[in-house]
Amino acid sequence: MNLFERYLTLWVFLCIVVGVVLGESMPAPFQWLGTLEIAKVNIPVGLLIWVMIIPMLLRIDFYALREVRKHWRGFSVTLFINWAVKPFTMALLGWLFIRQLFAQYLPAEQIDSYIAGLILLAAAPCTAMVFVWSRLVNGEPLFTLSQVALNDTIMVFAYAPLVALLLGISSIIVPWDTLIVSVMLYIVVPVLLAQVWRKYLLARGGQAALHHVLSALNPISILALLLTLVLLFAFQGKAIVAQPLIILMLAVPITIQVYFVSGFAYWLNRRFGEAHCVAGPSALIGASNFFELAVAAAISLFGFESGAALATVVGVLIEVPVMLSVVYIVNRSQRWYGEAAGK
Numbered sequence: 001m002n003l004f005e006r007y008l009t010l011w012v013f014l015c016i017v018v019g020v021v022l023g024e025s026m027p028a029p030f031q032w033l034g035t036l037e038i039a040k041v042n043i044p045v046g047l048l049i050w051v052m053i054i055p056m057l058l059r060i061d062f063y064a065l066r067e068v069r070k071h072w073r074g075f076s077v078t079l080f081i082n083w084a085v086k087p088f089t090m091a092l093l094g095w096l097f098i099r100q101l102f103a104q105y106l107p108a109e110q111i112d113s114y115i116a117g118l119i120l121l122a123a124a125p126c127t128a129m130v131f132v133w134s135r136l137v138n139g140e141p142l143f144t145l146s147q148v149a150l151n152d153t154i155m156v157f158a159y160a161p162l163v164a165l166l167l168g169i170s171s172i173i174v175p176w177d178t179l180i181v182s183v184m185l186y187i188v189v190p191v192l193l194a195q196v197w198r199k200y201l202l203a204r205g206g207q208a209a210l211h212h213v214l215s216a217l218n219p220i221s222i223l224a225l226l227l228t229l230v231l232l233f234a235f236q237g238k239a240i241v242a243q244p245l246i247i248l249m250l251a252v253p254i255t256i257q258v259y260f261v262s263g264f265a266y267w268l269n270r271r272f273g274e275a276h277c278v279a280g281p282s283a284l285i286g287a288s289n290f291f292e293l294a295v296a297a298a299i300s301l302f303g304f305e306s307g308a309a310l311a312t313v314v315g316v317l318i319e320v321p322v323m324l325s326v327v328y329i330v331n332r333s334q335r336w337y338g339e340a341a342g343k
Contacts, residue, residue, distance in 0.1 A: 019233025
């Protein structure tokens, strides 16, 4: 892991502090930025999100989908977890903790928005950090690459309907026009642009040219993420200062979700006799989230100052420490896994 990935939680915490301080000391500029939108999609955030996610999408080779047949059991488990388990269990956990157990401690007008943010987070399978987690558990590289490519392909078609279904189940009004615009803006168009650019780079200079561009874009992508978080927390400053425990309460269902989903995926892979080098990344892909997309969609659908936006950013805050603990468990249990699976 590079310096940014290793200390992601620290950088996010610093963004919270900087954003809250700026938002409290000079609210006018941030309020003006919040008005720059088209179909409820904030233009500054949209540009920052593109700078964030296009370098990640450049790494994905959709031709790797040909590898699906080699590890069909691992693919089946991960797809089942990502699309049939995780979003629905998060909706349940959101209802249980946010609408029931913690409701009296949260602002009533934001309850629906918090739950919506959790759903947006859980419905978006991770694209970028998965490669880091897979490397840390000695995962099969082609499985990881092809699984991410497959998830991204499905996400183009399934993200909007799945989110709409779960928001409807949670009795939250779905702004279909904004949701469709968000999917087009943050999934379809960036995927197409990244693949055209990738093909051009490979044709001109091969893997060396692609690697050179990715190396140059990486720090810019990191800066875009941090700027987005500063903007978000500048708008969320009043809510955080008034009730700092909100972040801890939102972290509870997200943390439970990560451990449950990763453990379930890990057990299913073992149950079906998949190799540990596939089971590890399968569990981690199943548990982690495409938080860049979730943050962008939450801002577009509900606004900078919404509970949904805050809930998705809490996912960023706890992503690294919780996922690193899952990596530790997967590595420490390798011998047990092999004995249990007969490998």
